Each structure stands twice: as structure tokens, then as C-alpha cells.
Amino acid sequence: MPRYITNRFMLVFLLAISLFAQSGLAQQSENPLSITVGSKNFNENYLLAEVLSQLFEHAGYTVDRNFGMSGTLIIYEALRTGEVDVYVEYTGTVAQVILNNNDNPSLEDLNAELLSQGVEMMSSIGFNNTYALTLKRDYANELGISTISELAVQPDIDMGFSIEFLNRSDGWPGLVENYGFTQQPVGMDHGLAYQAIDDGSIDVTDAYSTDGDLDRYGLLILEDNLNFFPRYFGVPLIRSELSVQARTIINSLTGRIDETRMRELNGRVLLDGKSFNEVAVEFLAEEGLVARVDNANASSTGMSVMWSNLWRNTAVHLQLTFIALSLGCAVGLPLGFAIYRSSRLSRAMLYIAGLMQTIPSIALLALFIPLFGIGQTPAIIALFLYSLLPILRSTITALLTIDPVLKRVAEALGMTRVQQLRHVLVPLALPNVLAGVKTAAIISIGTATLAAFIGAGGLGEPIVTGLALNDTSLILQGAIPAACLAILAELLFELLERVLVKPHMLVGQLPT
């Protein structure tokens, strides 16, 4: 569905890079009974991924859940390179975003193209999660309309659409062309549109046909009687080498969920506040796909799940940060010492490191997928690059600002290079260098939350999920511990300073 990046240029770019990286880095699951299920970072996709995961687990598979990836390009690359074995995609997205094919291709055409990339599209799960126009059921009855054609001829109707819908060719401009709308809509945030419709400031807005919010606000979807909106059927995308057994498991979902059912399941998460896990368990039991009894262990209480998630996420977060920071020190410190004497080299290195800093984290992570896949490796490399600038800059500055008289005296006393380094330069640079490493640590702890977008886990996981679900408490479950970690890092470095540096070297001025 059109909720994610559709920048085709990016796709071309990523694919071009991946030609160089090629599949040498791709890895296959060695164990035939282990599988990696992926998901994008919005409600419905999480839920379907969880349903698939539980189906596999009941069939005896070990399931690696790689949920919450941000955007089609990232998750599709992950599938192509074997980081993910299966995820749920939408036919319209496959055509337009992945294959860049706007000619309304048939499913056979799509599958043929996908096969050449080692990917296969399974049969539809049933629902068509497409754009829709919606208005209050009561108001529709009042006007006596049920189709978009009927809406188009209503003179006094206020419409508010999401900005993206207003600008997409398969959104408002296409509607105007096909249905002959003459009204002037306003642009607004999608999340606010439902409230606006509820309090009567607008009458009609755009929606997704499986949106769980539709039932909450008593909204009716108008029939697309001219079949204008592209079809976005939910289909599992798999790696073509997946076993027959795995395909059978995935196919057990074929045709099982229509729009109403999907909307209702989405609503259980969004409106009833249930977890994906709970709703998936309920669904599989209701469908008779799995006996509910089996799931006693899966439905443990919310609190204990929260705490165990918290510990796991914190541990992963610390691991990511620690490895990246260690690498940053291992490279940044010696590099700083090696080049600080040459102002040209220093400037060049600081420039490069600064350039790294200006690349938005998400873009950098996306660029790394063809090279390093998804998960912790690209996350660590990105964090390492981000930590390099503060470490390098503080090291170079620390060394350059040492009183030149002291450097001259150290040399004149007859110290060798190593002795000058060990007894004069390092101890004098230490306070500033420590401050730089501290900054790098805090930046890393913050940036590591973004690593969840490419399936690296950590405290970003609840944040990403919470953002997708607009669930503040979930966001806080990531944000609060991340903030605590940052404070903890600050305190830890203060302690380290106290142990390593004499107090007068921190506050006092150097005597001259």
C-alpha cells in the first residue's frame, strides 16, 4: 500500500549498488526447519507476519522474526539477499514500486519478472487493501449515495485528503480525471482526518480499505464503481528456493481474510489494545488452523512480556552501541594521533567524517542493505561511522591544543617519540579525548534506535512499532530506557574521567 517510500530512483540506485555487492553475501538458511519472517512497520503487516510466524512455529519451525522494516525497498532487498524468507506484500506495490511497471500487468507477468530475481509471489490472502473514499454511514444514507460516481455530483461536500493522496496519480488527480470531481479538497494529516470527519469539519476523506479505524468512526467505504483504484491484494512474497512444506504452510492462508475480516483484525490491535501475538493466536484458533490450547505459553501476561522485551532490547541496544563505539575508538584514536600534525590530512579526514554525519541515518542504513544485508552488521557499521567524527575531531583538537612549549620540552629532554606519546601527549590529550568519546557514545545510543528499521533490534524496536501503531506507551518503552542509557553513559564517563584524569587537569588551567 502507498504508505511507504515509493521513490523509484532510490530503487534503481539500490539495485545498481547490489549488482556490485551481488549475492556472495546472501546466505541461505542451513536448517530446513528454520525460517525468517519479515514485516514492514505498520499494523496490518506486523499482524500478518505474526500469523505466519505462529503457523510456522506450530509446524515445528524455528522462526526468526525480523519485523518493522521501514519501507518496501528495504524489506524487498532483504528478501532478495536472503535475509528474509517471506513477508506479506501488496500486488499494486509489487507492480509499481518493486518492478516499476505501471501498465497494469497480470499476476503471471509479475511472477515471471519476480522469478528472475529469485522471488515468488504466492496466492492472495484475500483482501484488497487499496485506497478508498469514505464518509459517515449516516451521512451517506442521508445523501442516498453508495458509489464514488454518486459522490462526484454532490455539490456541497467538504473533502480532506492526506497530502500523499492529493499528489499521487492513483489518488486525487486520477479521481478527478475519471469521475469528474469539481470540488476543492484540503490537505491534512491522515491521522487527523478521522477526527475531522468525526467532528464534522470535513465530510469525506481517503482511507485504506482494511483500516481498523473505519469501524470505530462508523464510516462507509464508497464503491469504486469505475474500478479506478489499483488493486493491492495482500500476497506473501517468498524466496523461490523455499521448500514445498514451507509453501504449504503459507498457502494455508490463501483466501482466508477478506477486507471486512482484515479490518476487524486490525481493529483488535488498534482499538482493543491487544498485542499482535494475542490477535494472531485468536485468529489461528478461530480459523481452526491451530488449536488454541497449544498457545498457553504464547499468551503470557502483558507485564512479564514487556519486561522481558525491555531487557532483551536493552541488551541488544548496548551490544550495538558498545561494538560500534569500540570500533570508533580503535580507528578514530590511532588515526587522530597519526594525522594531527598534518593540517591538510586532518582537515580532509574531518571533512569525510563530517560528510558521513550529514547522511541521514535512514538513508545510510538503506544504502548498506545491498552491501551488508539487514540486521546488526549494517547497523553497527553505520553507528561506527557516526561515532568516528566526534572521536576523530576531539583527538585531533586535543593534540593540537596541547601547549607547544610542553611538546618542545618533551622533545628537548631527550624523550623518544613513543615516550613523548606515552608520558606527555596522551595524558595531556586524555580529558578532551574522553569528552569526544562520551559524545560519540551518547550519539550512538540515540542513533541506535533507528537500527530497528533494518531489523537490528534494540530499543528502537518498540519505538518503530509504537510509531506505526500510534501507541505512545510502546514508544515510551523504547524512548525511556534509551534516555536512561544515555544518562548512564554520561555518568559512566564521568567516573572514568575521575579515575583516569587528575581533577586539576579537568577544571584548572594549564600552568604556563
Added chain:
Amino acid sequence: MTSSCIEYEEITKSYGAKTILHGLTFSIAANLTTAIVGESGSGKSTLLQMANGLVVPEKGQVSVFSSIINSGSVTAQRLKIGYSVQGAGLFPHLSVFQNITLMATLQKWSDADIQNRYQQLMQLLELDEDLRDRYPFSLSGGQQQRVSLCRAMMLKPPLLLLDEPFSALDPVTRDIIHAEFLKLQQAETRSMVLVTHDMFEATKLAQQIIVLCDGRIEQQGSVAEIENNPASDYVQALFRAGGQGNA
């Protein structure tokens, strides 16, 4: 004159477009204190720093005790050349004891030798035993300068280079240290080169004086020769300026 401690041959040095030493050739006598006197920018510090290889001449060569100063061996040669600068240049992260004994420790002296030499120097410069574990920032300017002298002499170098070591001190402290410096000359015979802009300090502390003006030697001789027979108005002016005292 007897043997020399430093020999300068055809020394030329410029910074950017400005030539500050013009092909100087001269030598400095061993076992005496020689003062190089001149205004700021006359090139006196540059000459001094060529003796321990901190500054490399563009042309010409410098020999200390008959061996040429060159990049290959200069680190070892420096162990025989003490160095003390204006403002003392003490390492702020090291205590008084560590500052003074660092080089001896690096040269793997025995603990007993280090302790003995340290005590000897502290007594010579009348430094209080309580200062041992203090850090430079908590010392007075005079104390810092004395510690710096101790550090310069720790390895018993036969040559001591002093780059305006007393010019940042107040007049009273400077007088006291001058007296200690003279005592030090008595206690340990060595060659010393003192760079200063103060002619009175030069006549008080040195036996030989070299007057430098715009990168050339204006006059060289014993204290008596310079005092009684100033070669030019410039030399006379240095006496007058010194008489007004400067801090």
C-alpha cells in the same frame, strides 16, 4: 680560549621571507656560562634551539662537544643537554617529583640514584621537601622555575641551555633565584648558555657575553670587555634598557 662546547658554522635560518640568521660562525666556551643577549626577534632563541636540534638550520651545521647535531642521533645527544624555558614548561599532569625524575626513570636509573639526585637538586635550589607531591599549578612562579632547573639538571648534563628562564619572574624572586643560580655554578661545573634580553642579568650570571643584533653578532667577549668597551650604540643601549629593569 680553551675548548668549546658548541660550535656554529655558517648558520643561516629564515622564517618565511625573513632571514633571521645570516651565515653565523662562532663557538661557545666550555665549562663557563655564556649569555646570548639581544632584543626580541634577534634570533637568540633560534640559535639556542639549534644546539639541541629543536630548530634545524637551513645551511651550516651545529656541533655540541664536537659531535654534529643531526636528526639520526639527536635524541641520544639531548640526554647530555639540559633545557629550561621561560614559564618553566612543567608537565601539568605530573607532580614535582615526577617532573624532575621522569627522564631518569625513562633512562632506567636505579631508585636509589634517582632519590639521591632528587634530594641533591632540591637542596641545591632550596626547594621544600613538602613540594614533592604537589602539582605545578599549585606552585609559585619562582618555585616552578626552580623545579624546571632541577629537571634540566637531573641527568647531570655537561651542557645546560636556558631560554630566558628568569624573565617572567618578579624582581624580588628573580634576585633570589639569581643568587641560587650562582651557587649552582659553584656546586657543579658545566657549560651553560643563557639566552636573555636583560644585559644586567647577563653580566651578573655569565662570564662570556655574545650580543646579537638582527641575526648578526654585534660583539663577543668576556663580561669585562663588553662592559668597558661596548662595540656600538646598540650594545650601550642594551645596558641602558637593562638599567631600567623589566619584568
